[in-house]
Amino acid sequence: MFPYDPQIAADVSVAPGTIADVLRTMQTIDAVCIDGDGLKWFNRLYFQVTQAVENRVAAGGFADPASLSLLDVEFAKLYFSALHGFLVNNRCSGCWYAMFSARSEAKIARIQFALAGVNAHINHDLPAAIVATAEGGNFVPRHGTPQYTDYTSLNATLDGLIETAKTELHVRLLGDPLPPVSRLEDSVAAWCTGAAREQAWNHAEALWELRNLPTISAGYLEGLDGLTTFGNKILLVPVP
Numbered sequence: 001m002f003p004y005d006p007q008i009a010a011d012v013s014v015a016p017g018t019i020a021d022v023l024r025t026m027q028t029i030d031a032v033c034i035d036g037d038g039l040k041w042f043n044r045l046y047f048q049v050t051q052a053v054e055n056r057v058a059a060g061g062f063a064d065p066a067s068l069s070l071l072d073v074e075f076a077k078l079y080f081s082a083l084h085g086f087l088v089n090n091r092c093s094g095c096w097y098a099m100f101s102a103r104s105e106a107k108i109a110r111i112q113f114a115l116a117g118v119n120a121h122i123n124h125d126l127p128a129a130i131v132a133t134a135e136g137g138n139f140v141p142r143h144g145t146p147q148y149t150d151y152t153s154l155n156a157t158l159d160g161l162i163e164t165a166k167t168e169l170h171v172r173l174l175g176d177p178l179p180p181v182s183r184l185e186d187s188v189a190a191w192c193t194g195a196a197r198e199q200a201w202n203h204a205e206a207l208w209e210l211r212n213l214p215t216i217s218a219g220y221l222e223g224l225d226g227l228t229t230f231g232n233k234i235l236l237v238p239v240p
Contacts, residue, residue, distance in 0.1 A: 001103060004032040009087040012080035019054045019069055022076040023047065036174050038103040039083075041110040042117025045165050050076065052157050062153070063146035067137040071151070074132045078125040079117075094229035095120035098236060107238035109178055110169035115191055116232045118162070122196045123228040128221065130204035131211060141204045151201065155194040162193050172239065184239055 008029055016022045026047040033040035053072050057065050082096040092100065099116040102108060130151075134141045142148065166188050172178055203224065210217040 002034070002037055005087050007032055009084055012084045012087075015077055015080070016073055019050065019057075019072050022050055022073060023054070025076075025080065026050065036104060036106065038099065038105070038108060038110070038113035038173060041113045041169055041173075042099070045114045045161065045169075046076075046079065046117065046121070048161055049158055052161060053154060056154065056157060062150045064137070064139070064150055067133055067139065067147050068150050068154075070136055071129060071133040074136070075121070075126060075129040078129055079121055082120075082125075093120070093124060093225045095124045095225055095232050098229055098232040102236050104173075105236075105238060106173045107240075108236055109172055109184065109239055110175075111166055111188055112184070112235055112239075113173070114165050114169055115162075115188065116235045118191075118193070119196075119231050119235060120228055122193070122200050123231070124221070124224050126197065126200035127203035127207050127224065130201060131207050134204075134208065135211075141201065141208050143201070143205075148201065151197070152194075155197060158197070159193045162191065166191075178239055183237070187235055 011025055011028045014025075016025060026043055029043045030040060030047060033043065050072060053068070056062075057069055062068055082092040083100065085092040086097065086100040099113060099120060103113075130141050134147075137147070139145065139147050170178060170188070178184070203220075207217055207220060210220060
């Protein structure tokens with residue numbers, strides 16, 4: 001779709017091992033993407049979120065900072081994997097496909113791309129990332145645990161970044177002003193990161209119980225993908 005896609009595919013083919021690796025890959029994507037690529041605006045927002053998490057971890061105050069860092073890496077792996085699958089094989093989960101396949105649609109606002117990526121990543125990917133982190137960090141994902149407390153303590157920081165993006169990215173893909181459109185205003189205003197992350201944790205608890213039942217677990221994730229894809233198709237309706 002874009003001439004630099006093979007470079008991005010090569011960059012995301014290497015799984016990150018640390019938050020620093022994640023940030024470097026996101027910086028590479030940002031550097032090559034033109035303004036007319038919807039991927040740029042989700043990736044940039046995600047970079048800001050990841051940088052904020054790294055800063056919070058470095059500042060201390062978490063009960064289990066190692067698990068929080070691991071979650072950040074496991075989470076990013078799923079984004080990179082989806083992007084690699086789309087660029088190389090034109091295959092990825094439906095919720096990501098809805099966004100990636102619309103990357104060049106100039107009538108879609110930058111904030112629509114950013115929120116569609118956030119929607120796919122939190123509502124579809126985050127539950128699986130939490131389970132992978134729990135397995136690697138030897139804890140059980142439950143409400144009331146130190147890991148859950150650390151997880152929810154980031155909500156205010158992430159909500160703040162999303163609210164800023166709602167203002168800064170409220171233009172068409174190429175940067176021209178948007179006309180007053182109540183549907184878009186309503187869609188953007190309705191997004192709440194904290195609520196989405198809470199639901200993702202709930203799904204992670206369910207997936208944890210299903211982890212030894214791969215067929216059922218896969219069906220559960222497929223259902224999440226279907227719901228999230230529906231949400232992204234609504235989020236990505238071009239602005240007249």
